[in-house]
Amino acid sequence: MTAQDDELGPLIDDCVHCGFCLPTCPTYVLWGEEMDSPRGRIHLMKQHAEGEPIGLPMVEHFDRCLGCMACVTSCPSGVQYDRLIEVTRARVEEEHRRPFGERAVRELIFQLFPYPRRLRALRGPLRAYQRTGLDRLVRRTGVLERLSPALAAMERLAPPLGRAPRLPERVAARGGHRATVGMLTGCVQREFFPGVNAATARVLAMEGCDVVIPRDQGCCGALSVHSGREEEGREFARRTIAAFESVDVVVVNAAGCGSAMKEYRTLLADDPVWGPRAEALSRKARDLTEFLVELGPRAERHPVDVTVAYHDACHLAHAQGVRAQPRALLAGIPGLTVREIADPEICCGSAGTYNLLQPEAAAQLGDRKAANVRETGAELLVAANPGCSMQIATALGRRGEEIAVAHPAEVLDASLRRRGRSALLPD
Template sequence: MTAPNDPAAANDAGAGADPGTDKDVAAPQDRELPQLLSDCVHCGFCLPTCPTYVLWGEEMDSPRGRIHLMQQHVEGAPLSAPMVEHFDRCLGCMACVTACPSGVQYDRLIEMTRAEVEQEHPRPVAERLTREAVFRLFPYPRRLHALRGPLRAYQRTGLRRLVQRSGLLGLLERVSPSLAAMERLAPPLGKAQPRLPERVAARGERRATVGMLTGCVQREFFPDVNAATARVLALEGCDVVIPKGQGCCGALSLHAGRQEEARAFARRTIETFEDVDVIVVNAAGCGSAMKEYVHLLSDDPAWAERAKALSAKTRDLAEYLVELGPRAQRHPLPVTVAYHDACHLAHAQGVRSQPRALLAGIPGLTVREIADPDVCCGSAGTYNLFQPEAAAELGDRKAADVRATGAELLVAANPGCAMQISDALARRGDRISVAHTAEILDASLRGLDRSALLGRLT
């Protein structure tokens, strides 16, 4: 096995190789979990912000209830199947973190608890196989790339319509809800785009040099978002460094409790971007995970300082552009958009005003707010694959709120949210295009007109 800190492993991670593990590193939760649990005063402010509590009204499906279960486990209660189910039902959206007046770090609590679940709880065989399939595919861009051709053929030849009309999809729902969710959520795929160059030069006087994370799902399913991100940064005076060998940042693994896997991905990402001063990320879940490296590797003496440095220089695209300040001319773009707050952007990173400020700076653009913006859309990384029924309920709620705005276009800064809300809108018969903040900015900076923007996104 290649050592996790071998530079060649960084290239392999992008090529589809599995990461190494670090079994010898002590788990931080052994001493941190009890301390964090004591911060909760059980006030209940988190209840109305929790999506699963809003859906079902069950105490054990609220952050307060789950913290109570965590405390039971710390005191010696085994991780029973019902207890694990309540932890699995948590989206990890972090709305409760925003709402908590006591500063409870529920994000840390649920991630450490999920790590214990993965280590201690034997899942049923079918569930274990489904989870392994997901985590052997989605964090590996080249594996996703290999899937593109067959998936595009399935979508473009009419086979997908035949499956949907024949009732086979309903049969798949009964056999494997997770596989059916994957089929529904897959975005329409165009032709494969050329790989971005390793360096995109600044337009005009160079103001900064930044590294850019291309991601996994973002890179293979939403390549136009990455291309738009690079163009916007270049037009704002940035040299954009896009390392060829980059792979997964570890977000999906980290948020699912697969900590050994996440640490290996984190080390490789640190090595890949160590020579740049700022790393710009255009996917909310990825940016959140990279900012958490400081905690993820805090007990690893060889990596703790390097992880802290990377977390400190990671910026969401909107966050960085507002820090940098506008230079390129914004051309009018007379479109009405609704802005969706991705949970790992708004709650986990605290980035709320910056995307709105960027959109407000575009002449002619009208931004409409969505009701209950703090309630998750149901995507939550792999949640809509492992908890498809709850995710669909939340998606339907979000789609109705989006439709109520009357907007022509939905803006979302996370690929999972884009797929989740697009699927929910389609189930309602609504055909509202979904765009990334970078794509809207790109259209304005390049002077695209309204019809060109909407036509390109349809």
């Protein structure tokens, strides 16, 4: 019996199969299939723990799980489904050999997205591809769909790319010094949404923080850990810990990254060298909105006359329990009207690499979320995770609709710098 078996047994037994998770599970909502619900998947985990080999049908049900953690929020028994699915996915990757095409797509994803320098090398060609209109031609032909649904999803999700400003290693506090914080720049966030990082650094500085941005930081490991590539995730985690040990607080502006960093203590718990260092890093990781509320406002807020719809990213709301803080920051901006989106607990379908590996299910969930966003009548969608921003914008595009998208940092930045709605909405 392995250490994972020792861990899984008690966690599986916590589930009493009450069904409270069913209405919050995105795949159960879509299909109504018991084995595509959390308790159904836990039943499959129990079968495997009792000796049933991991076969293709079992793998398919595990792969269809988004890992959104809505079931963790809704469970009255405190079942740690987040840990159950991560351990199970690691077991799948160890014991199940995927078809060649599937392995190739997964390897492409994990050799590209966790490496900012590789993403940066892709920016130039991708920007030219968008600016020449070749992207529209390729989509009309459907050639990528026929070649690989995952590649087609990757191409559709790419946001419009502009210039990518580079941040210095340190941004000085304005006014009196209140704190020194480290800032994670991320992978997709850094290369596809650089304006979010720039806005984050400015907001922190205007609130009196010296912002340390280590040049040697890389991927936090979130994509790897959430996909069962645990050893790869551990290596990314060790590098991240080493990059940020000199600061007292690490501010994160991407929900999936923040969730992963807060769980380093679990990921590296068995490592006698890195375990204590992981525990220390997990204690000082904060979502940007969480940290700003703890710090309290000092910089003056100026009016931003915009109606926004705030989207709860799953790894912020469910995994980290950060719901009130983004809303509190937005409510503190004069002139801003915040509208709630129906069914906020149901994932938009992004879920890390899910919209690449399960594009059909992801598209169905994206369409649901897009319809709910449109029902708010908002001018601007605010989301605290790059994957969610790309997913919902793409779903709206399929409907022939567009909406401006911003991160809470960008909305706050527009207020603090007196830039108003013009900074957030196209002319």
